Amino acid sequence: MSTTRAEATGHAKARRRDRLVYLRSHPLLFGLLAATRGRGVRRLGGTLLVHDADAYREALTRLPLDRAAAGTTGGAARAALRGAGDVLFDQEGAGHRADRRSLARRLGAEGIAELRPVWRPLLERGCAPLAGGGEVDVVALAREAAGTVAGALLGSEAEPVALAEAAARAAAASVRGHLPGPPRPGAAAAAVREAERLRTLLGGGDALSSMVAVAAVNTTVAAVPRAVAWCADAGLWGQAADAELRPRLAEELLRVTAASPVLPRVAAAAGSVGGCPVRGGDRLVLVARHAAGAHRRDPDARDPAGPGAARLVFGAGPHACPGARLAAVLLGDVLEELAPYRPVVTRARVDRRAALPGWRSLTVRAGA
Ligand code: HEM
Structure with a gap:
């Protein structure tokens, strides 16, 4: 379908x-990724940068991965x-399947x-100020929604915003402890401390509960406001207001905002990715x-990339995100609530410390 000049x-x-x-959070990393994306897979020393869709899928589904290696999502968590237990990201085989089943129904x-x-x-109440000409901070709204959803999923009585903030601090501390570069004194201890705070807030549950809270909150708080800003800036409220187009629009916005843009993994054994040989221990930046x-x-939404492409922002294979459907339904509901006001962005400030x-x-008000 052709795009009009105004749409472009x-x-x-x-x-x-x-x-x-x-650009404001990780300028060097994203500069490097943009500069190297011309080739589907590129080796830089012991690290493979994987940009191509088939190679990305191959790395997540065919290559044996060391899921607990330092510097990977599983290893960092x-x-x-x-000592608090397994966290899905670091698991394999039957134990992993059993823990996933326990999440699958929820x-x-x-x-x-x-x-x-x-x-x-909560969304209805949060968007109500728009009707009277007021403003809404979509990040605050997403944080409250994410904390509420995580609490309900985990059967926790924790106050939703406090839960969301604890999950954000735990993730940020964990990422800081595992960024490439010179060691950061105290970073590992801070990550343990923040994880313990989150666990205490959740009533001292197992590690898996903390991991689910971290995975659900940080992605939602990153994805929803970015998707809303895109919708507002690109003038997509007509698609958001259309009940048939809305689910596809949500899927498309989750695709272009790719809330978890880079998956750090480590190869457990030799193999190949996108025709490029891989050695055991090689780092993969997917x-x-x-x-x-x-x-x-x-x-x-009228000409979507399709579920095959859209799904890739949720990973692939046995560890693919179990929260993908929830994320899409929640974003769809946010778009539905906002669409009648055709909001415009009035102010936006980047979170430089978030994971x-x-x-x-991200503040919006009703548009003309
Ligand atoms: C925009 C929203 C989201 C994005 C972009 C996202 C992305 C991802 C990605 C890329 C992975 C790794 C997949 C892999 O290694 O192949 C993952 C795993 C996971 N996600 Fe999500 N996620 C989102 C929302 C959620 C939500 C709302 C929840 C929970 C309610 C959730 C729970 C999890 C869990 C528990 C895992 C670990 C699965 C495993 O290792 O078996 N995610 N997610």
Whole structure:
């Protein structure tokens, strides 16, 4: 489907704003990834940068991965939550399958139908100021929704915003402890401390509960405001208001914003990715953002990239994100609530300390 000039201008504006979340938080990493994306897989010493969709899928589904290695998502979580149990990301085989089954019902269609009545009134209340000409901070709204959803999923009585903030601090401390470069004194201890605070807030549950809270909150708080900003800047409220197009728009916005843009992994054994030989112990930087075509194809519910591409922002294979459906339904509900006001962004501030690129605040008001 062809794009009009006004639509192209809107997307260019949306892209310009969205790029700031990368440039202001991790400029070197994202500069490097942008500079190297011309080749599907590129080796830099002991690290492979994987941009191509097939190679990305191959790395996550065919290559044996060391899921507990330092510097990977599983390794970082395990180090922070030491001794408290397994955290899915670091698991393999039957134990992993059993723990996923325990989450599957809560994150499947039935579980989401139970959770929706919990978040719908919250979204309605949160967006109400727009009707009177007021402003809404979409980050604050996403934080409250994410904390509420995580609490309901885990059966926790913790105050939702406190829970969301604790999950954000735990993730940020864990990422700081595992960034490449010179060692940061105290970073590992801070990661353990923040993980312990989160666990205490959750009533001292197992490590898996903390991990689910971290995974659910940080992605939602990063994704929802970025998606709303894109929708506003690109003038997509017409698609958001259309009940048929809305689910595809949510999927498209999750694709282009790729909330978890880079998956750090380590090869457990030799193999190959995208035709490039891999040695055991090699680091893999799997660029979900590029695999999903976020950098080159604008979101359009009338002509979507399709579930094959969109799904890649949620990983692939046995560890693929179990919260993907929940994220899409929640974003769809946020878009539905906002669409009648056709909001515009009035102020946006990048969160430089968050684990995932995103906004610290994103204020909208009703548009003309
Ligand atoms: C925009 C929202 C989200 C994005 C982009 C996202 C992305 C991801 C990615 C890339 C992975 C790693 C997959 C892999 O290694 O193949 C993952 C795993 C995971 N996600 Fe999400 N996620 C989102 C929302 C959620 C939500 C809302 C929840 C929970 C309610 C959740 C729970 C998890 C869990 C528990 C895992 C670990 C699965 C395993 O290792 O078996 N995620 N997610």
